[in-house]
Amino acid sequence: MLIIAHGGAGAKRPTKKALKKLEESLQAGFKILKDGGSALKAVVEAIDILEDSGLFNAGSGGNLQLDGKRRLDASLMEGRTLKAGAVIGLQGFRNPIRAAEVIMDSPHRILTNEGARVIARAHGLKRLPPPDHADLERLRRKIKKGAALDAYKKYFSTVGAVALDKGGNVAAGSSTGGVSTMLPGRVGDTPIIGAGVYADLNTAVSCTGKGEEIIRVALAKEVSMNMKRKGPEAAGEESLKKVLGLGGDAGLIALDSAGRFTIAHTTGAMASGYAREGGIIVRQGFRVIK
Amino acid sequence: MLIIAHGGAGAKRPTKKALKKLEESLQAGFKILKDGGSALKAVVEAIDILEDSGLFNAGSGGNLQLDGKRRLDASLMEGRTLKAGAVIGLQGFRNPIRAAEVIMDSPHRILTNEGARVIARAHGLKRLPPPDHADLERLRRKIKKGAALDAYKKYFSTVGAVALDKGGNVAAGSSTGGVSTMLPGRVGDTPIIGAGVYADLNTAVSCTGKGEEIIRVALAKEVSMNMKRKGPEAAGEESLKKVLGLGGDAGLIALDSAGRFTIAHTTGAMASGYAREGGIIVRQGFRVIK
Numbered sequence: 001m002l003i004i005a006h007g008g009a010g011a012k013r014p015t016k017k018a019l020k021k022l023e024e025s026l027q028a029g030f031k032i033l034k035d036g037g038s039a040l041k042a043v044v045e046a047i048d049i050l051e052d053s054g055l056f057n058a059g060s061g062g063n064l065q066l067d068g069k070r071r072l073d074a075s076l077m078e079g080r081t082l083k084a085g086a087v088i089g090l091q092g093f094r095n096p097i098r099a100a101e102v103i104m105d106s107p108h109r110i111l112t113n114e115g116a117r118v119i120a121r122a123h124g125l126k127r128l129p130p131p132d133h134a135d136l137e138r139l140r141r142k143i144k145k146g147a148a149l150d151a152y153k154k155y156f157s158t159v160g161a162v163a164l165d166k167g168g169n170v171a172a173g174s175s176t177g178g179v180s181t182m183l184p185g186r187v188g189d190t191p192i193i194g195a196g197v198y199a200d201l202n203t204a205v206s207c208t209g210k211g212e213e214i215i216r217v218a219l220a221k222e223v224s225m226n227m228k229r230k231g232p233e234a235a236g237e238e239s240l241k242k243v244l245g246l247g248g249d250a251g252l253i254a255l256d257s258a259g260r261f262t263i264a265h266t267t268g269a270m271a272s273g274y275a276r277e278g279g280i281i282v283r284q285g286f287r288v289i290k
Numbered sequence: 291m292l293i294i295a296h297g298g299a300g301a302k303r304p305t306k307k308a309l310k311k312l313e314e315s316l317q318a319g320f321k322i323l324k325d326g327g328s329a330l331k332a333v334v335e336a337i338d339i340l341e342d343s344g345l346f347n348a349g350s351g352g353n354l355q356l357d358g359k360r361r362l363d364a365s366l367m368e369g370r371t372l373k374a375g376a377v378i379g380l381q382g383f384r385n386p387i388r389a390a391e392v393i394m395d396s397p398h399r400i401l402t403n404e405g406a407r408v409i410a411r412a413h414g415l416k417r418l419p420p421p422d423h424a425d426l427e428r429l430r431r432k433i434k435k436g437a438a439l440d441a442y443k444k445y446f447s448t449v450g451a452v453a454l455d456k457g458g459n460v461a462a463g464s465s466t467g468g469v470s471t472m473l474p475g476r477v478g479d480t481p482i483i484g485a486g487v488y489a490d491l492n493t494a495v496s497c498t499g500k501g502e503e504i505i506r507v508a509l510a511k512e513v514s515m516n517m518k519r520k521g522p523e524a525a526g527e528e529s530l531k532k533v534l535g536l537g538g539d540a541g542l543i544a545l546d547s548a549g550r551f552t553i554a555h556t557t558g559a560m561a562s563g564y565a566r567e568g569g570i571i572v573r574q575g576f577r578v579i580k
Binding site for chain 2: 077082083084088089107108109110111112113114115116118183184185186187188192193194195198211212215216217218221222225246
């Protein structure tokens with residue numbers, strides 16, 4: 001049993017509050033595993049807590065896009081069944097990971113906007129109130145400071161988790177509010193199965209960072225395929241170097257069904273940690289790849 | 291120099307008209323290659339012709355979703371540069387592949403709806419008039435006949451192309467109108483880089499079929515990675531069997547920079563063909579995988 005979670009790769013050091021919340025999320029996820037729950041349930045629960053905290057760029061803490069709206073993306077995959085679900089541009093609901101979970105069991109794999117909202121409403125997911133005056137004021141200040149131009153140079157606290165349960169099953173998930181002050185409709189790697197998230201019988205991978213380069217590498221699928229031969233550490237390092245070579249930055253968490261894992265990032269920091277029988281470890285970062 | 295194109299994997303045999311149009315598209319794409327143009331330009335031109343024909347489920351022939359709207363998806367990738375662009379749910383424009391081409395050179399990789407429309411408008415892409423009375427009447431009849439329930443069992447004439455140019459560069463593209471009478475916002479594999487399309491320095495892959503299972507396998511990326519060791523034919527067969535194992539159906543075209551290629555499908559037919567120095571071959575199908 002093992003669960004790994006991250007709060008996004010970035011240049012900035014994560015706050016103590018964010019690390020504390022990450023620990024709480026790992027604790028809740030690990031409890032599910034200990035109680036015999038599935039890796040999938042543990043991943044959803046861990047991400048749900050991070051989404052609800054408002055401390056990360058996900059769920060109620062999601063960035064505003066240029067038009068003052070929060071559009072949330074998430075994806076989720078279970079290894080053994082290859083079941084997968086993703087949601088793009090969900091508005092008005094706070095837990096896109098729960099929407100992805102519902103979609104996973106539907107005939108669909110990916111739903112955007114209207115489609116996603118219909119599903120979220122029907123399944124009684126928790127609502128997210130529209131941004132308030134203070135949120136919009138902060139957005140305006142960001143835009144005035146030229147933050148829109150810098151948005152692609154910064155990194156953002158997308159969240160993600162991977163887990164291995166008692167039965168040896170693995171799962172991976174990811175959730176984000178996208179890039180701040182960005183063109184409405186821009187999609188990063190998070191809801192792209194194969195880029196932001198991938199899981200199969202023996203491997204689970206969740207990525208974060210500059211989505212554009214992660215998509216070009218199809219990072220999660222590449223690491224998932226390579227780690228079978230090379231192990232998570234070498235596979236992760238090789239693919240992260242590829243992202244660096246494209247001018248991008250990224251981080252990833254990956255584990256296999258034997259319990260081997262890696263937490264690696266090209267950025268200075270990535271709030272992340274893991275929980276297993278021996279306890280919980282949470283840090284500002286783990287393995288920096290250059 | 292080699293270009294391969296397809297008009298979708300399906301149970302139904304393609305019409306003579308569709309095969310004729312496919313030949314025309316291959317001819318136009320190959321002419322670009324012969325004149326020293328890039329694989330990328332050849333792929334875009336070939337797909338553009340299929341989109342404009344109205345004979346395939348792409349561009350002006352795109353299926354209507356349940357709310358009577360055409361939402362078009364496409365993606366495009368160049369191998370050498372790993373440049374990639376995709377558009378999801380483009381409305382009011384007939385050539386999503388041209389939108390993907392514009393996005394490829396922008397800081398974005400994937401744009402949906404509003405974002406996509408803004409770009410298409412700014413770049414003067416060709417408009418697509420809204421569905422007329424006859425289109426909507428056909429949609430109503432389909433829904434009455436219960437076609438909405440069957441939509442996931444049928445296959446659809448998504449189009450795609452891969453090419454290898456004089457300089458040894460490869461590219462891949464894909465374009466679709468999605469599943470007929472489907473929930474608005476449903477996204478298949480076509481605009482998902484790694485699922486519907488992938489290209490790298492030595493390989494280019496474009497997929498078609500039931501998008502939901504193609505996404506679960508991250509089919510294009512998997513074939514791209516495996517064909518380096520196994521060659522296109524064995525790699526394509528292995529991954530198509532995986533899609534079959536998930537209850538899906540799919541087809542793919544793949545080539546490598548040495549000019550080896552495969553055209554394979556799990557369905558009875560896949561309008562497809564290729565053009566090279568020796569001439570053009572277009573058929574109702576090639577290699578059936580069971």
